[in-house]
Amino acid sequence: MTYFPTIVYKAPGQPNGKIILATAAASWDDGAQALSSDNGHSFASALQHVVRDNGNIKFLAYNNAPPGVANVKTKSNSKGVIILATNADSAAWIVHTVPGFPAAKTGYSWPVAENARGHLLICLTILESQINAIAASLLLVQPLIHYNDIPKTETAAMPYFNKLAEGKIPTLPPFTSRQTIRTQNGAAPVTVHIYKIYKKVIVNVLKKTIKVWSRRDSILKEDCRGSQRHIRLIKSPAAIDGHNTNLEADITNWAVSDPGNIFCHIDKPYFKSNQRTSNGSLFNEIAAQVEDCPLTMKSHNIFFYLLFNRGNVLNVLNN
Incomplete structure (x- = not known):
């Protein structure tokens, strides 16, 4: 499983985003393709095993406005995808602002209505061992999970992830929670x-x-x-x-x-x-x-x- 860690900012009315790339992290680059395209840009690549089948890639997706479901009431405003490989210690966490996106295993489909709005998409490449720390933080936000096919054999040692997947209510005081998540190089903590x-x-x-x-x-x-x-x-x-x-x-x-x-x-x-x-x-x-x-x-x-x-x-x- 190969991901390209990226930060994409799409301005209102713009089909393409502005990107911080690994090869030029000190400046913005122009997105090579419109975000509505199903290939040729970083997030189409990052989501390829979310929108299509891959036996070795499993994921949990959450969105307060899930694909294909209207007028959902939820306390959360969070949107994202946790992705892991079952055949390697490799995972990714995608955080974004796009409602109704991505739809699981039905092909890449960018919501056309969102072209008029400004959006942010962030992809972090992480070790699988960091997923539990992410889940501990997400528990307090109570995201609306609309898809999860990560087998319990992969998360047996991840109590917070299992609580998140099962929709458990958080028990920790919400004003004191902080989690530090390390990216794959082990030297770049991201505080949540x-x-x-x-x-x-x-x-x-x-x-x-x-x-x-x-x-x-x-x-x-x-x-x-x-x-x-x-x-x-x-x-x-x-x-x-x-x-x-x-x-x-x-x-x-x-x-x-x-x-x-x-x-x-x-x-x-x-x-x-x-x-x-x-x-x-x-x-x-x-x-x-x-x-x-x-x-x-x-x-x-x-x-x-x-x-x-x-x-x-x-x-x-x-x-």
Whole structure:
């Protein structure tokens, strides 16, 4: 099983994405093919054994808007696929923002309606032994699992994964969970935090100001109190390497540290209503313009996010 660790950002209205490639992790590359194409781009390759049969490849897929099912009610907003090989110590974790995608074993089918929206897709190459740590984090988010054919013989020593697959309710306090997952080279940990708080957790963990790109309501504002660690909201519209984006059409939520060496993928927008639900330098290009600071921020948002140190992203992409 061969995967090509990748970060893809697709701007609203753009058929192709902008890609951070393993061979050029310091800059954005243009996607070779439209994401709607079933070949010729990294995610078509990464998902080839998800959308088609392969006896040695098994996977678990979760999505709050699962393929072919309408109006599903779920507490989670998470979307992703955990993939493993039964004949090797090889696995991958794909995290994305696309509803109704991918459909299991029915061929590659990108939702045409999503061409109008902005999306983020991340693929991490991991060792199979890291799946249990991923599952421990996902348990607290309670994702909607719509497909799982991973045999229990592969997960006998993975209690958290088995609980996740069986739909068990988490028992750990959601505000204190942190898992460190190592990618295949063993030297690039990716920290996964679940149900954290922008101000009290992310800013404190990073010990830096963060710039947030997210849909937002009229209640939660920037927080510029204190001398060094602030929450700044990135102005919309914005652009990344020539592709324009705006918060009305972009459904991604992410933050970048200032200085911009850490990138966070977040699955919840910056809304007050979410307060009880579930390569940084390149993204900092989008974050060049931020809104003026108000006097206060009345509340804090709770979310699930992946935390990437810039060096880790480079190492992940060079696996």
